[in-house]
Amino acid sequence: EIVLTQSPGTLSLSPGERATLSCRASQSVSNSYLAWYQQKPGQAPRLLIYGASNRATGIPDRFRGSGSGTDFTLTISRLDPEDFAVYYCQHYGSSPPGFTFGPGTKVDIK
Amino acid sequence: EVQLVESGGGLVKPGGSLRLSCAASGFTFTNAWMSWVRQAPGKGLEWVGHIKSRTDGGTTDSAAPVKGRFTISRDDSQNTLYLQINSLRTEDTAVYYCTKVAVAGNGYYFYGLDVWGQGTTVTVSS
Numbered sequence: 001e002i003v004l005t006q007s008p009g010t011l012s013l014s015p016g017e018r019a020t021l022s023c024r025a026s027q028s029v030s031n032s033y034l035a036w037y038q039q040k041p042g043q044a045p046r047l048l049i050y051g052a053s054n055r056a057t058g059i060p061d062r063f064r065g066s067g068s069g070t071d072f073t074l075t076i077s078r079l080d081p082e083d084f085a086v087y088y089c090q091h092y093g094s095s096p097p098g099f100t101f102g103p104g105t106k107v108d109i110k
Numbered sequence: 111e112v113q114l115v116e117s118g119g120g121l122v123k124p125g126g127s128l129r130l131s132c133a134a135s136g137f138t139f140t141n142a143w144m145s146w147v148r149q150a151p152g153k154g155l156e157w158v159g160h161i162k163s164r165t166d167g168g169t170t171d172s173a174a175p176v177k178g179r180f181t182i183s184r185d186d187s188q189n190t191l192y193l194q195i196n197s198l199r200t201e202d203t204a205v206y207y208c209t210k211v212a213v214a215g216n217g218y219y220f221y222g223l224d225v226w227g228q229g230t231t232v233t234v235s236s
Contacts, residue, residue: 035222037155044207044229045147045155050222057224088155092220097171099145099157099223 002026002091004102012110019076021105023089028069033092036065036074039104040085048087049074076107084109112136112225114208119230126198130230132191132208137225139189141165143211145223146182146193148204148232158182158193158206166216176202198234205229 003026013019023034031052037045047056049065052072062077076083089102118130132144145160159172161182170182181194191208207229212221 033220035220037223039155044226045223046226047222047224050212050220050224054221056222086154090155090223092217094217097217098173099147099160101147101155101157104154 001096002029002093002100004089004091004100006087006089006102006105008105009103010106010108012108013079014110015079015081017079019074019079019083019107021074021076021087021107023067023072023074023102025070025072025091029091029093031068034065034067034072035090035092037088037090038083038085039088045088079107081109083107112210114210114225114227116206116208116227116230119206119232121233121235122198123236124198124200124234126234127194127196128198128232130193130195130206130208130232132193132227134189134191134208134210137210139184140186143213143217144182144184144191145209145211146180146191147207147209147223147226148202149207149229150201150204153204156204160211161191162217195232198232200234203232203234205231 005024034052036049039045053065064075086104115133146158161170183192208227209223210225212224
């Protein structure tokens with residue numbers, strides 16, 4: 001079973017700064033099955049990235065996903081005030097079948 | 111408009127049961143894989159289980175903590191997803207989200223959980 005670890009747990013930054021979030025898998029996974037989500041307080045999560053690097057519909061290009069194997073990164077090039085939220089990585093596996101989420105990284109205002 | 115609307119949450123005593131519903135609109139429900147994800151208070155996201163489209167076999171898979179207690183089903187004629195939860199425990203207290211799973215090729219291609227409902231709250235307490 002794949003275990004996802006995210007770091008840091010909390011990232012304190014100012015608007016306009018660059019955010020770099022890490023997601024590490026316990027074993028090598030296919031890029032095709034790695035996604036990222038954003039969740040703001042009191043709201044449902046929103047899909048940001050699928051296939052490790054593909055932005056979902058309507059997602060601004062300041063969000064970029066990258067990585068392969070066991071190490072994946074979500075980069076927010078210039079933080080907008082609306083980007084302060086919790087970010088989760090997620091893997092879809094077929095053996096055993098299911099969806100695994102990382103514990104999340106909170107990006108808060110410094 | 112693509113939309114998922116959950117209902118059926120509430121306060122239940124340990125050992126009790128609930129059935130959650132999720133009404134889907136704005137997309138072809140029959141062709142969609144659907145899943146349930148939950149979030150305990152102040153915690154992260156936890157996959158509960160999913161059900162494939164009838165075309166892809168209509169089978170279900172569940173996370174280990176809920177296997178045998180939770181059952182996912184769907185009524186394609188009503189565009190509705192269900193989660194039957196039995197033998198509730200205090201650790202099942204959470205917001206339960208219904209999500210659409212964007213896949214193709216019977217899961218060979220995965221495009222994320224692309225639509226989420228607003229969630230329904232289940233509280234298990236005596």
